[in-house]
Amino acid sequence: MLKYESICEGLMNQIQTGGLHSGAKLPSIRNLSQHFSCSKSTILTALKRLEDQHLIYAIPKSGYYVVDHQMPHKPSPTDFIDFSTSSPTWHAFPYKDFLHCINKAIDTYQEDLFRYGTPSGLPSLITEAQKLLETYQVFTHADNIFVTPGVQQALSLLSIMPFPNNRKTILVEQPGYHLYMDFLKTYQLQAVGIKRTTDGIDLDELEQIFRQGDIKFFYSMPRFHNPLGTSYSKKEKESILQLANEYAVYIVEDDYLADFEQNTKLDPLFANDVHERVIYLKSFSKIMFPGLRIGLAILPNALKNNFQQYKNTTDIDSSMISQAALELYLKSGMFERYRVQVSEAYTTRAKILQQSLKTHLPMYETPSAISMHSHIVLPKQVDMNSLIHHLAQQHILLDTIDRNYLDGFYRERILKLNVSNVEEHKIEAGIKEIAIALSSVRNYFI
Structure with missing residues (x-):
């Protein structure tokens, strides 16, 4: 180990153990040089290493x-x-990489950080976002x-906000995105549901x-629906667009x-919306x-002013800072490589x-789409809460679907599954445990 590395490690240990607490001043370079019996340049190299680590x-x-x-x-292993x-x-x-973009953003946009932002977003980010959107077949003007x-x-x-069609009721898929369901219920907005299934x-x-109905807009997740994991076919999307235009209903995709x-x-x-x-x-x-707290909304011309x-x-x-860092992340090619x-x-x-699911639960209705989200439609006699509780004792974590519905809408007996945070080698083991529990369904009769 080089001398400066040894010094860096020693000082880091003092910081980590509380010997040097947050806000504490380090000994002078001269004192550190004498204490470690080395040159001042060696001390400066060690301090630079600690500074680079933001300590x-x-x-x-x-x-x-x-x-x-x-x-x-660092992530700790879990059962x-x-x-x-x-x-x-x-x-993962x-x-x-992103830290480089944050630091560069602070250096590049120093003056802008002391001003209030632009109403629609950082112009340079919008330019990069426009290019990104085109890779999703979303072609639109920067404005x-x-x-x-x-x-x-x-x-x-x-x-x-008011819409040009002067309507108030929001149509949502059921089940639907749980946080938006919470929003509609919390603010007591007029909303109705339409059943969405695997089909x-x-x-x-x-x-x-x-x-x-007095439908203002239809909120939908056409691709990889949350929580079902299903996607609309091309024909379904064409029909939805046709109906929206015929009845002057907007779609929030x-x-x-x-x-x-x-x-x-x-x-x-x-991509196929010709009527805005x-x-x-x-x-x-x-x-x-x-x-990161950044999202993009692409608005038809008739809605831009009200939305703004x-x-x-x-x-x-x-x-x-987030906008500037994301702009650099997109512009540098880092985002595409990571994507x-x-x-x-x-x-x-x-x-x-x-x-x-096909191997261990072939008798249950599951979607054919390849998605991180999926679900199992359970028989009516299964007590879902008892099943979830039992599986939790086996270290299999699942959640109910209650929050994905509007109040009063009929709730299907759906067990939702998400593998975003499940290690690859554990996925099949988890599904197998669910299958074992369901095979003993007599333990969960209502």
């Missing part, structure tokens, strides 16, 4: 101070198989792109609702898993991380999940 910082003409004693957390969590696998993200603090904000603004939705029922699509021929609804009925939403929560006005009342702009890598990894998990 200390320098104040000119004053010295070096401790930032924090905490070291990066649990978690099918309930939908967040991405955090320890290339943090060092129609809005950067929001996650898709949640876009959904909330669209739900409360999709009943288009005749959709037309009837469009014709008879939540394409949160666009990055994981393996079939390049399956375009979003937006589709509002397209894109999240970075699953492909990167939820804490309502957005201005809720926040001035998304985090400038390919993580998409392949998640697709591998999705295939293992699908094969495991």
Whole structure:
């Protein structure tokens, strides 16, 4: 071990053990040089290493101070198989790459950080986002792109702002995205549901609702539906667009898993919307991380001004640092390389999940789509809460589907599965345990 490495390790140990607490001043370079019997340049090299690790910082003409004693957390092994969590696998993200972008963003946009942001988002990020959207077959003008603090904000603004069709009722798939269901219930907004299954939705029922209802917009996840994991066919999407245009209904298309699509021929609804009925939403929560808090909303011309006005009342702009860092991440090619890598990894998990369901639960209705989300339709006599509790004791974590429904809507007996956070070698083992539990279904009779 080199001398400066030994010094760095010694100082790091003092910081980690609390010998040098947060905010504490380190001994002077001269004192450190005498203590470790080395040159000042060796001490400076060791301090630079600690500074690069964000453990200390320098104040000119004053010295070096401790930032924090905490070291990066490393994932610890666990015996649990978690099918309930939908967040991405955090320890697989290339943090060092993104850290370069954050540091570069701070250097590049120093002056802008001391100003309030632009109403629709950082212009340079919108330019890069426009290029990215084209890879999803979403072609739009930069003026129609809005950067929001996650898709949640876009959904909330669209739900409360007036629409050109002067209607108030929101139509949602059932089951649907649980956080949006929570939002609708919390704010007591007018909402109705339409049943979605492995086979999709009943288009005749959709037309009837469009014709008879006061439908403002239809919120849908056409691709990799949460929580079912299913996708609409090309024909279904064409029919939905046709009905939306015929009955002057807008569609809010939540394409949160666009990055994981393996079939390049399956375009979003937006790609075939010639009547400006589709509002397209894109999240970075699953492909990167939820804490980034950046989403994209692509608005038809008729909605831009209202959306901008309502957005201005809720926040001035998304985090400038996050926007600038994401811009550089996209522009540098880092995002594309990471997207390919993580998409392949998640697709591998999705295939293992699908094969495991076919092997161990062939008698149950499951979707044929290859997705990180999937589900099992359970018999009516199964007590789902008891089943989930029993499997938790076997270290298999599952969640109920209650929050994915509007109040009063009939709830299917669905066991939802997500492999975002399940290691590949554990997926089949987990499904096998579920199959064993269901084979003893007599223990869960209501």
